[in-house]
Amino acid sequence: MLDGKKVLFSGMQATGNLTLGNYLGALKNWVSIADDYETFYSVVDMHSITIRQDPAELRRRARTLLTLYIAAGLDPEKNCIYYQSHVSGHAELAWILNCFTYMGELNRMTQFKDKAAKHADNINAGLFTYPVLMAADILLYQADVVPVGIDQMQHLEITRDIAQRFNAIYGDVFTIPEVYLGKVGAKIMSLQDPARKMSKSDENPNGSIYLMDDPDTVIRKFKRAVTDSEACVRYCDEQPGIHNLIDIYCACTGRTPEETEKEFDGKGYGDFKMAVGEAVVGVLKPLQERFADLQKNKDYLDGIIKANAEKAQYVSNKTLRKVQKKIGFPERVR
Numbered sequence: 400m401l402d403g404k405k406v407l408f409s410g411m412q413a414t415g416n417l418t419l420g421n422y423l424g425a426l427k428n429w430v431s432i433a434d435d436y437e438t439f440y441s442v443v444d445m446h447s448i449t450i451r452q453d454p455a456e457l458r459r460r461a462r463t464l465l466t467l468y469i470a471a472g473l474d475p476e477k478n479c480i481y482y483q484s485h486v487s488g489h490a491e492l493a494w495i496l497n498c499f500t501y502m503g504e505l506n507r508m509t510q511f512k513d514k515a516a517k518h519a520d521n522i523n524a525g526l527f528t529y530p531v532l533m534a535a536d537i538l539l540y541q542a543d544v545v546p547v548g549i550d551q552m553q554h555l556e557i558t559r560d561i562a563q564r565f566n567a568i569y570g571d572v573f574t575i576p577e578v579y580l581g582k583v584g585a586k587i588m589s590l591q592d593p594a595r596k597m598s599k600s601d602e603n604p605n606g607s608i609y610l611m612d613d614p615d616t617v618i619r620k621f622k623r624a625v626t627d628s629e630a631c632v633r634y635c636d637e638q639p640g641i642h643n644l645i646d647i648y649c650a651c652t653g654r655t656p657e658e659t660e661k662e663f664d665g666k667g668y669g670d671f672k673m674a675v676g677e678a679v680v681g682v683l684k685p686l687q688e689r690f691a692d693l694q695k696n697k698d699y700l701d702g703i704i705k706a707n708a709e710k711a712q713y714v715s716n717k718t719l720r721k722v723q724k725k726i727g728f729p730e731r732v733r
């Protein structure tokens with residue numbers, strides 16, 4: 400609890416271009432539930448360097464991402480939007496939690512296995528302990544709830560395990576966070592391969608819709624989306640491509656899968672794909688316009704970045720000092 404409200408924490412990596420999956424699985428939910436919580440939304444640039452980054456590009460992407468949070472509808476006066484690397488407590492708590500996390504637990508993380516396979520030439524220790532930094536992010540703010548997509552569930556489970564282990568030794572230090580999944584959109588799949596999730600790092604750009612894609616590109620990608628030969632808009636596991644398009648359509652329009660099936664009853668895939676494309680353009684266009692406006696306002700953004708980093712530093716320090724005391728670090732002499 401902070402100021403009488405429950406606390407929400409979430410973050411995104413400043414790696415690659417944000418996709419519709421990031422938006423529908425996370426960012427959109429962040430906006431819809433923000434008012435009910437005291438919120439912390441971080442641009443997790445420290446997580447990004449587990450994979451080699453070009454420095455100028457990382458800086459540019461981090462700023463773009465922070466601006467997108469605001470463009471998506473998060474008011475930075477009410478929501479603490481900040482860069483992870485501006486708040487020293489993330490690294491400090493991560494180190495401590497490393498000492499309460501087992502190699503065996505980290506070895507089981509599927510995302511580590513995937514990334515290690517993809518970047519076989521750079522399997523660094525940071526990639527391995529990535530979930531511990533994520534646990535530190537969440538536990539530093541005593542978050543009650545963490546809205547993410549399905550692919551982050553395993554990381555949330557290890558966060559809870561670490562927190563419970565720590566609490567069992569030292570008393571109730573950390574709030575045990577709950578995961579928040581949206582009703583639709585928690586797992587958006589690639590448009591080219593509905594068996595794989597839509598991903599920022601996909602080599603085939605036609606598989607992903609990027610938040611900055613212009614309307615023509617969006618429509619073209621949906622027209623090319625992989626479906627099947629059933630020729631009927633039905634929400635079932637046997638038609639994964641159509642299932643995914645229905646999820647996207649519902650997440651963008653607020654309709655249910657049943658309503659969507661009825662709406663496109665007797666219509667072909669061409670009509671349906673076009674409607675999905677237009678629904679997505681309808682969501683992205685206002686976001687892109689706000690983004691363009693915000694980008695012009697450098698001083699405003701800089702002010703937000705400074706003020707929110709200070710707030711995050713202040714709030715997170717409280718947890719950090721408590722943890723340091725509990726584990727026996729010497730008190731600071733004032």
Ligand code: TYM
Pocket residue numbers: 408409410411412413420421422423424425426443446532533536537545546547548549550551554584585586587588596597598
């Ligand atoms: P990241 O940057 O990969 O993704 C950001 C958010 O987008 C969601 N997401 C998706 N949702 C639905 N369908 C998809 N295809 C899809 N792809 C991505 C993710 O689930 C996530 O919610 N490790 C995290 C970042 C992080 C974090 C945290 C999150 C660091 N610390 C603390 C929450 C709390 C990550 O790499 O997300």
